[in-house]
Amino acid sequence: MKRVQTLLSARDVRIAFVVSRFNERVTRALLDGALEAYTRLGGNLEEAWTVWVPGSFELPLAAKKLAQRPEVDGVVALGAVIRGETPHFEYVSAQAASGLMQAMLASEKPIAFGVLTTDTSEQAEARAGGKAGNKGVEALYSAVEMVQLLRALQTPS
Numbered sequence: 205m206k207r208v209q210t211l212l213s214a215r216d217v218r219i220a221f222v223v224s225r226f227n228e229r230v231t232r233a234l235l236d237g238a239l240e241a242y243t244r245l246g247g248n249l250e251e252a253w254t255v256w257v258p259g260s261f262e263l264p265l266a267a268k269k270l271a272q273r274p275e276v277d278g279v280v281a282l283g284a285v286i287r288g289e290t291p292h293f294e295y296v297s298a299q300a301a302s303g304l305m306q307a308m309l310a311s312e313k314p315i316a317f318g319v320l321t322t323d324t325s326e327q328a329e330a331r332a333g334g335k336a337g338n339k340g341v342e343a344l345y346s347a348v349e350m351v352q353l354l355r356a357l358q359t360p361s
C-alpha cells in the first residue's frame with residue numbers, strides 16, 4: 205500500500221495570508237496565531253504576502269489571485285462572519301466558503317479555510333486564541349500539510 209508521510213515543516217513552504225478587516229479584532233487574533241505558527245514551523249515571514257480585504261465575501265477573489273502567483277505555494281484565508289439580525293450571515297458565510305473552495309480547485313493550490321462562522325462574538329473570540337483554540341493556527345497547519353502532500357504526490361514513486 206502506497207502511503208505519504210509528511211513531517212510538518214514550513215522551511216521551504218511559501219504561504220500567503222489574506223485577512224478580512226470586518227470584525228478586525230477577531231481576525232487579527234487569527235492572523236497573529238497563524239503567523240506565529242508559520243514561524244514556529246520554519247516559515248519565512250519576510251517573504252510572506254499578507255493582504256487585507258474589506259470582508260469575508262472578498263476573500264475568494266484575493267485568495268485566488270495570490271494562489272496564482274508563482275512564488276506562492278499555498279494560501280491561508282482568515283475571516284470572522286458573526287450572525288446578526290438578518291439572513292445576511294448565511295449568504296456571506298456560504299459564499300466565502302464556496303468561493304474559497306472554487307479558488308483552490310481552480311488554482312490547484314491549497315487555500316485553507318480559516319473563516320469563523322459563529323452566532324455570537326463570544327464564540328468567535330473563543331476560537332481566535334481563546335478557550336476553544338485558534339482557527340488561524342489550524343488553517344496554517346492545513347495549508348502547510350497540503351503543500352507538502354501535493355509535492356509528495358507530484359514526485360515519481
Ligand SMILES: Nc1c(NC[C@H](O)[C@H](O)[C@H](O)CO)[nH]c(=O)[nH]c1=O
Nearest residue numbers: 224226258259260261283284285286
Ligand atoms: N457581516 C460580515 C461581513 N459583511 C461584509 C461582507 O463580507 C462584504 O464585505 C460586503 O457585503 C461587501 O461586499 N463580512 C465579514 O467578514 N463578517 C461579517 O460578520
Ligand SMILES: CC(=O)[C@@H](O)COP(=O)(O)O
Nearest residue numbers: 286287288289290292293
Ligand atoms: C454576517 C453579517 O453580515 C452581519 O454582521 C450583518 O448583520 P445584520 O444581519 O444585523 O445586518
